[in-house]
Amino acid sequence: MKAGYLAVSRQGELAVINHKQFQIQFNLSKGTWNYSDGTGYTIIRNGYTHITLSDGASITTKDAGTCEFMTGVGASSLETDKRKHQVRFSHEAKGKGIRLNIYVSCYPDEPHIELKVGVENLKEAPIKLQRLTLLGISSNAGSLQLGGNPSDYYIFTNMPPTVPGGFQKLYEGFQLSDGETAAPCHNGILHDTDSHRAFVFGFLTTEKWWPHIQAGYPAAERDASGVNPWSLYHQCEGEACRQGEEITSESIYLNFSMDAASGYQHYTELLALQNKAQKTEQIIGGWSLARPAREISEGSTSTAADKLHLNAASIIEQTGLLAKNPLFRPNSRGGINYIHLDAVAGRRTLDGSWGLNAADFPNGMKHVVDNIRDNGFKASIRINPFCEPLESELLQKRPHLFLQKPGPSSRKSSRGSHAKRGRSRKGAAPLFFTRGLTSNQKESAVLDVSHPEAQAYIRKQIKQIINEWKYELIHVDFSAYTTALSSARHLNWYESSLTSLQLYRLAIQLVKDEVRESSVSDKEVLLAGYNLIAAPSIGSFSLNSPIVSGAAALTAVNGSHFWHQQQGTKHRISRYAVHLQEHKTLWNHIFGELIVGEPRPINEAILEMTAAALSGGAVFCKDNLTTLKPHRAELLAKIFPLTGEAATPIELYEEPFPRIWHLKIQAHPGKGNKTEPQMTNNLVAIFNWSDKEDDVYFQLSALGLSASRDYLVHDFWMRQYLGSVSDSVTLLNVPPRSAKLLSLREAEDKPQLLATDMHYTQGSVEILSAGWDAQSENYLLVCKPPRQAESTCFIHVPDDYLPIGVSAYGCDYQYSWDKPICRITFGITETLVHASIQFSKTSGGNL
Numbered sequence: 001m002k003a004g005y006l007a008v009s010r011q012g013e014l015a016v017i018n019h020k021q022f023q024i025q026f027n028l029s030k031g032t033w034n035y036s037d038g039t040g041y042t043i044i045r046n047g048y049t050h051i052t053l054s055d056g057a058s059i060t061t062k063d064a065g066t067c068e069f070m071t072g073v074g075a076s077s078l079e080t081d082k083r084k085h086q087v088r089f090s091h092e093a094k095g096k097g098i099r100l101n102i103y104v105s106c107y108p109d110e111p112h113i114e115l116k117v118g119v120e121n122l123k124e125a126p127i128k129l130q131r132l133t134l135l136g137i138s139s140n141a142g143s144l145q146l147g148g149n150p151s152d153y154y155i156f157t158n159m160p161p162t163v164p165g166g167f168q169k170l171y172e173g174f175q176l177s178d179g180e181t182a183a184p185c186h187n188g189i190l191h192d193t194d195s196h197r198a199f200v201f202g203f204l205t206t207e208k209w210w211p212h213i214q215a216g217y218p219a220a221e222r223d224a225s226g227v228n229p230w231s232l233y234h235q236c237e238g239e240a241c242r243q244g245e246e247i248t249s250e251s252i253y254l255n256f257s258m259d260a261a262s263g264y265q266h267y268t269e270l271l272a273l274q275n276k277a278q279k280t281e282q283i284i285g286g287w288s289l290a291r292p293a294r295e296i297s298e299g300s301t302s303t304a305a306d307k308l309h310l311n312a313a314s315i316i317e318q319t320g321l322l323a324k325n326p327l328f329r330p331n332s333r334g335g336i337n338y339i340h341l342d343a344v345a346g347r348r349t350l351d352g353s354w355g356l357n358a359a360d361f362p363n364g365m366k367h368v369v370d371n372i373r374d375n376g377f378k379a380s381i382r383i384n385p386f387c388e389p390l391e392s393e394l395l396q397k398r399p400h401l402f403l404q405k406p407g408p409s410s411r412k413s414s415r416g417s418h419a420k421r422g423r424s425r426k427g428a429a430p431l432f433f434t435r436g437l438t439s440n441q442k443e444s445a446v447l448d449v450s451h452p453e454a455q456a457y458i459r460k461q462i463k464q465i466i467n468e469w470k471y472e473l474i475h476v477d478f479s480a481y482t483t484a485l486s487s488a489r490h491l492n493w494y495e496s497s498l499t500s501l502q503l504y505r506l507a508i509q510l511v512k513d514e515v516r517e518s519s520v521s522d523k524e525v526l527l528a529g530y531n532l533i534a535a536p537s538i539g540s541f542s543l544n545s546p547i548v549s550g551a552a553a554l555t556a557v558n559g560s561h562f563w564h565q566q567q568g569t570k571h572r573i574s575r576y577a578v579h580l581q582e583h584k585t586l587w588n589h590i591f592g593e594l595i596v597g598e599p600r601p602i603n604e605a606i607l608e609m610t611a612a613a614l615s616g617g618a619v620f621c622k623d624n625l626t627t628l629k630p631h632r633a634e635l636l637a638k639i640f641p642l643t644g645e646a647a648t649p650i651e652l653y654e655e656p657f658p659r660i661w662h663l664k665i666q667a668h669p670g671k672g673n674k675t676e677p678q679m680t681n682n683l684v685a686i687f688n689w690s691d692k693e694d695d696v697y698f699q700l701s702a703l704g705l706s707a708s709r710d711y712l713v714h715d716f717w718m719r720q721y722l723g724s725v726s727d728s729v730t731l732l733n734v735p736p737r738s739a740k741l742l743s744l745r746e747a748e749d750k751p752q753l754l755a756t757d758m759h760y761t762q763g764s765v766e767i768l769s770a771g772w773d774a775q776s777e778n779y780l781l782v783c784k785p786p787r788q789a790e791s792t793c794f795i796h797v798p799d800d801y802l803p804i805g806v807s808a809y810g811c812d813y814q815y816s817w818d819k820p821i822c823r824i825t826f827g828i829t830e831t832l833v834h835a836s837i838q839f840s841k842t843s844g845g846n847l
Contacts (some may be wrong), residue, residue, distance in 0.1 A: 004403040006085055006108045009069045015479065019089060021111045022256065024104065026069065026089050029060030029546050032142070033089075035113075037256045043199060045226070046142035047099055047135050049091075049117050054128035054238050063093040063141075071203045077637075078119050083107075084114075097123035101246065110256035110268065114204065120246040129236035132209075134249050136231035145227030147195030147785035150174070150217045150227050154653055156189040156578055157201070157213060160482050160533045161548040167578060168225075175216030184519050186535040187253075187267065189259045190227065191653035194255045198260035198653060200267050201232065204251040204274050209234035210501050211250060227843060232618040237499050260653040263844075265763065268585050271538065277586045280526065283644040284473070284618035286338030286380055286592050287322055287625075289315055309458065310341065311360035312368050321625045325377040326788030326828070327637035332659035334641030335786075338473060338616050339372045344465075350394055352460030358583045359499070365469045373470075381465060384529065385458045386480045386507065387434075387444035395431075395445050400503040401454040402445045403432040403484060404492045433490055434483050446480045449507040450495035459514045464832040466518040466525055475590075479531035479596040512540050528590060528618075543618065545590040546579040549574055558559055563691075563737060569604060570689050570737075575609045580615065583646040589617030596636050597623040605632065606717055609738040610685050613639040613760040616646030635717075637787055639760050647685065650702050661685040662703045665764045679753065679770065681763055682711075682744040688734040696731045705745075710747040712796050716739055716756040716762055719823050721754065721794065747796075751779045751803075751839055754821065759784055766791075768832070777841065781832040785826060795822040795837060805838035 005020035014616065017024040035044035050060035052353065061067070089102040102116035117134045121127050137144055146153065153170040168174075187202025208497055214231045232252055241247045253270065258265030262346040269278075281816065289310060308824070319339050323329050328336045347358040356365060369379045377493075383451045388395045388402070388830040395402065433443045436509040447454045485500045493503055512527065528543035548567060562568045576591070582776050583589045591612045596605040612619045621640060623632075650657035665681040682703060688694045692801040701707050713722040713729065717740065742753045743762045750772045755762040763770070770781040785791045797803060801823045806815040811829035815822070824832050 001695055008085070008087055009071075015089065017089070017106060020105060022113070022601070027065045027088070028089075031063070031065075031067060031091055032139075034147050034255070035254065035346045037197075037483070038337065041197075042145055043146065043149070043197075043256050044137065046139055046140070047137050048131050048142075048457060050101055051100065051119055051137060052131040054130045057096075059093045059100065061089075061091040061102070062577055063091075063096070065096075065259070072122075077124030080730055084482040085796040086625055091158035092122070093698065098127065103248075105357070110780040111257065111263075112200075112253055114251050114253055114544055116249050116251045118248040119241055121241045121243055124243050125352040126240050126242045126616050126633060129239045129247065131233060132236050132700055133231050133233040134252055135254075136208075136209065136229070136233070136454075137227070138231065141735050144190070144198060144199065144230045146190060146192035146197040148192050149194075152192055152194045153227070154191045154193065154216060154656070155217075156191075156653070158186045158188060158534060159183050161531050161546065162479060162482050167574070167653075169656060172283065173217075173219030175229075181212060181214050182535050183212075184210040184535060185602050186211055186533075187271075187785040188213055188215075189264055190215075190427070190654060191656060195260060195652045196810060198257050198263055198417075200253070200255045200257060200260065200263040202253050202267055202271070204253050204271060206501065207505075208499055208501060209236055209239075209250065211252075211535060217608060229481060231355065239499070260306075261648070265581050265585075268582055272376050275538040277538050278540070278542040279584060280524065281644075282493065283334040284338060284526075284543075284584060284590075284622045285334060285640050285642050286618070287318070287328070287336055287337045287341045288340040288342060288620040289318060289621040291326070296308075300737045305586045305711070309345075310356075312363065315339070315341070316371050319372050319736055320379065325625065325633075327633055328640070329376070334643060336379055336640060337376075338620070339377045340382070340473075340475075344381065344383060344384055348388070348392070348394070348457075348461065350397065352457035353431050353464055354461065360391075369470045378472045379470065380475065381469075382475040383465065384462050384477040384480060385511065386447050386449070386478070387440075388447065389442055389444050390433075392445070398453070399445075400494075401448055401451050402459070403448050405430050405432050405490060406492050408796060413788045416461045431455060432484060434480055441573060446484050448482075449510055450491045450493050450498055450503055454494075454495050455510055458510060462511065462514040463518045466515065467733075471525070472523065473526045474510070475530050476511050477530040478507070478533075482531050483535055485533075486838050503538060504533065508537055508540050521760055528588075533588075542586055543590055545592055545810050547575050547592070547648055563604070565703075570657065573608065573687075574614065574689070576611070577649045577658050577661070580646045580649065583616045584644070588644070589615065591615040591619050592623040594636075595619045595622050596632050596698045597628045598632070601737070602632070603735060606635065607737060608718075609636060610739040610741050610760075611687075612662075613642070613741075614647035614663055614683065614685055615665055616642075616644050619644070632787060637789070638758065641765060641786060643761060643765070647683070650698065653672040657687070659687050660702070661687075661697050664704075667762050679763065681761065683761065684729075684742040684744055686734060686740040686742065687740050688736055691736050692733060693733045696734055697728065698725070699728045700744075705744070711744045712747050712752075713753055714743040714762070716743060716755065716757070716760060719743055719757050719794075722794070749798055751801055751822075753781065753836065754794040756783075756791065756793050758783075758787075758789075758791040767793075777839045779839065781836045783826065783835065785829060786834070788828045788830060790825060790827060792825045793835070795824070796820055797822055800842055802837045803837055804840045806835070807838075808833060808835040810834060 006016045009016050013027055015026040021038045023036045032046040032048045034042050036042045048061045052058050069089045070247045087104045092099040099120040103116050105114040114488050128252045150170050151172055154167050155170055158169050189200050191198040212233050214229055234249055238462055254266050255263050304482040345353055346354045349355050372379045396760055433445055475616050481504055515527045516524055529537055529541040530545050563570055594612055647661040647663035650660040650662055663683040686696050693815050707727045710724050710726045712724055715722055753763055753770050756766055758766045766783055766786055767781045768784055772779055797820045803817055810833040811830045812827035814825040824835055
């Protein structure tokens with residue numbers, strides 16, 4: 001069978017799929033298969049499929065038996081005009097009464113393959129599945145090889161944010177720990193820093209069982225033998241398969257690529273299409289109001305924001321100050337337009353309603369929200385509807401509404417008395433407790449969303465927040481279910497027919513449905529997911545925080561040791577970097593909460609502001625306006641309005657902490673001058689993650705820029721022209737724990753805009769029109785400063801031009817000339833500013 005670049009044939013004991021970009025050879029006698037790239041290089045050698053039953057029996061495609069293959073063409077499951085070609089390899093183990101069906105789907109014009117496995121019971125007695133390995137490599141002859149030694153590989157595993165993960169460099173004897181392999185893993189990338197080969201793998205669907213990955217290689221094998229073991233598998237939780245039934249796995253994606261970034265982008269786009277990803281074009285910036293200091297966990301360091309007592313008076317005061325502040329008042333799309341409450345202050349009643357403290361909220365919550373809206377903002381709130389504290393009235397009176405642990409009736413811990421009071425009858429199973437990721441870190445019981453009464457309780461909370469309090473953005477913290485279901489095999493729930501993944505999906509659907517049903521037609525209520533497991537969540541959320549978010553990630557920012565901790569700035573931002581390609585594809589990202597005030601070191605504050613600005617995601621500031629110093633407030637204001645565009649980390653798949661991020665900005669062309677090209681600005685963030693000064697070097701070709709052209713370089717935070725470069729950029733002595741935000745513009749032979757100090761894009765937001773008028777030898781620009789603050793435009797002047805006059809309309813201005821930079825500083829204004837710089841052409845460029 002042939003179709004385009006795809007052919008399937010039988011060659012002795014081999015069934016061969018030939019594609020322009022890959023080849024698959026399935027050995028029908030051995031039950032193993034190889035996957036090679038377009039050049040014939042074998043990436044997967046002797047992969048196979050196997051299952052483990054609940055009684056411990058194991059069946060693999062390598063067992064003796066009969067094996068056959070069939071091929072056919074079927075319509076793609078995606079809404080495209082492409083057609084997939086499916087090959088089925090069937091293996092019936094001798095005397096086992098079980099058939100394993102491997103379905104391999106290929107597309108003539110696509111670089112990837114899709115694979116799923118079916119387990120068919122041919123026996124009269126039912127079987128129970130414990131583990132299903134779709135593709136495994138663990139035999140002595142098997143390996144996953146990218147070239148070179150595996151110790152040169154980097155691996156990215158997309159695990160829940162509650163599990164420390166991200167990129168890890170493979171080392172001698174590497175193996176994912178037991179805790180990591182137990183956690184769900186949606187997708188991953190293996191990348192070889194020597195050959196630059198990359199292998200992208202992941203699950204396309206997640207409906208029934210959690211996806212998992214195992215990876216590693218033994219220290220003794222230092223001869224480039226490849227990664228072994230490696231597998232993609234499900235824990236099937238004892239799924240029953242009766243006679244004549246076939247139970248199928250989820251579908252997985254495999255793609256070998258010489259470019260890890262493009263390979264992962266292709267996978268992400270396919271994943272978005274497969275799961276009907278939702279996205280919102282709304283760009284969000286907000287101010288986050290913290291919990292009272294008394295709720296901060298013992299031993300953590302409180303910040304100025306944490307000392308804010310969360311009551312009606314403090315919220316109204318902060319909102320009023322923000323509305324009057326010339327730097328942050330609502331001014332444009334992407335500016336500070338949300339007031340965000342970190343949590344609801346109060347206790348829930350037995351029906352799920354929030355009972356607020358009358359002393360803190362004498363006029364109720366709606367009065368506060370009305371005040372927020374009257375000041376020009378929208379109201380946002382974070383909730384964890386799935387948890388109840390140990391002293392909860394619901395927990396004491398209706399313990400059957402919570403997830404429970406199988407086993408002895410007594411709970412052997414210092415909190416055993418709580419568990420005993422929480423049981424509905426003598427001998428009942430003990431409750432499951434978890435610690436949330438919020439700032440208080442208190443232990444809580446987790447509601448069982450499969451129980452109708454628990455569903456009604458959760459719905460009541462959401463309905464009150466939307467219909468009664470009128471909030472317009474709800475951040476739902478899923479950390480309770482994310483952590484609980486990582487060990488789901490040790491839990492029981494009301495609807496026992498549901499798998500743990502289906503229970504998780506039910507929690508998502510419950511929240512999503514209630515938000516939709518409670519929202520009125522003329523007002524959209526945005527739903528954001530916090531601490532989600534990505535796999536089952538795609539398609540349900542338009543806003544998502546891909547890394548651990550909340551006060552827990554910020555409570556210790558003042559301690560120097562915090563920099564290197566898993567939730568410290570260094571690790572959080574580096575983990576965030578690997579998710580940048582998902583922004584505006586799977587969902588819009590939430591960067592998280594930002595603290596820039598004292599006593600945080602200014603260099604660390606600037607570093608995180610730089611990452612926040614280039615993340616493309618929503619940013620929520622958590623500083624207390626009453627204590628935020630003016631200088632730091634001015635710096636923070638420069639990242640607003642947010643543009644929603646995410647940077648691309650350079651060498652992301654080769655460095656655990658990517659130091660160079662690039663974002664190309666297309667600015668406005670000169671109005672009234674059709675020959676003036678569109679201005680292109682390349683923003684380049686340079687991060688020094690180390691504790692000492694460092695030099696940074698990169699080639700312009702890494703940014704997609706021409707090595708033969710000259711580029712002007714300006715440092716945004718230092719407000720400094722660094723000179724002209726070609727081919728490469730070298731920065732010496734970059735301070736420790738700091739960031740530089742550079743602007744690179746292609747040099748012209750006439751005066752041109754270099755940068756501004758008004759906004760981090762350095763021209764795309766605040767400069768409405770700019771260009772050179774050759775006839776009058778004037779440089780003309782129209783500027784709309786994004787806030788009421790003094791601001792400067794920097795004009796680069798070539799050697800054979802000399803500025804001889806400046807005029808500006810719309811505000812006061814100052815002018816300075818320091819060859820080759822002409823500076824125009826505008827006074828505080830809310831109106832458009834028109835400026836003109838007159839030049840005279842000189843013969844030699846000397847003054």
